[in-house]
Amino acid sequence: MLFRKEVLEGIVGGRIDRVFRVWAEPRVRAGSTQRTWAGIIVIDSVTPVTPEDITEEDALRSGFKSRAALLAALSKSTKEGAYHRVMLHLGGPDPRSKLAENADLTAQELADLTATLDTIDARSRRAPWTREVLRLIEQHPGLRAQDLAEHLNREKLSFKSDVRRLKDLGLTESLETGYRLTPRGQTLLTHLNPHPE
Structure with a gap:
């Protein structure tokens, strides 16, 4: 799973604790980790959601200014599948x-x-x-x-x-x-x- 630089910086700073993806099948699972230049990202949960499930807090905690902006970004995805909310946190530095x-x-x-x-x-x-x-x-x-x-x-x-x-x-x-x-x-x-x- 790829993360933009500003998203990783937000995770490190504690401003971001979730991301949204469009997947036919989840690419990560709860408990898995991913090494990035910012450190080890720990996946806490992966949940399929509908647009109605996505809140303003979701938008803010995923680095967007508003729910509308998040939904607009998701709608531009060229991938087919459902929306997924991925809760995550920084587990520590990459050894x-x-x-x-x-x-x-x-x-x-x-x-x-x-x-x-x-x-x-x-x-x-x-x-x-x-x-x-x-x-x-x-x-x-x-x-x-x-x-x-x-x-x-x-x-x-x-x-x-x-x-x-x-x-x-x-x-x-x-x-x-x-x-x-x-x-x-x-x-x-x-x-x-x-x-x-």
């Missing part, structure tokens, strides 16, 4: 954030990360890709995933899946558009390529 900020890596940590990348590359059905993707993100911070994928003649969804693997290691982070290396990722890439041409 990867602390990991990502740690740029002071020991020789053993650098060796372990290098070995992890080697394992990922060895198991890849394609040619080794981890270092190439890290270098590409370093060279083009904030570039759209679609454009980054095209640099490598890759499909966007497959490319984004690979970047998520690097993010899970604390090496990259998502921006509003595109990605950038984390301090941890920059330290590792410098270690892997200490004298770039």
Whole structure:
């Protein structure tokens, strides 16, 4: 489930505790979590609703100025299905954030990360890709995933899946558009390529 920047900021600030979606079937369930740049979002409940069920409070607590504005936004959805009210809250920081900020890596940590990348590359059905993707993100911070994928003649969804693997290691982070290396990722890439041409 995607969240706009202003919605995530509202969740962090406590102004937003619900969102509305148009789904044929719910895409999330109560108790599930989602990692975002703002932290871990916890889903409290997912309820199908009719337009009549939606209140002014719903609108305000989902980041809209009025019920009419919320209903207008929902009516513009190109998706087919019912309206769903998703209650949620910020569960805390993404544990990867602390990991990502740690740029002071020991020789053993650098060796372990290098070995992890080697394992990922060895198991890849394609040619080794981890270092190439890290270098590409370093060279083009904030570039759209679609454009980054095209640099490598890759499909966007497959490319984004690979970047998520690097993010899970604390090496990259998502921006509003595109990605950038984390301090941890920059330290590792410098270690892997200490004298770039």
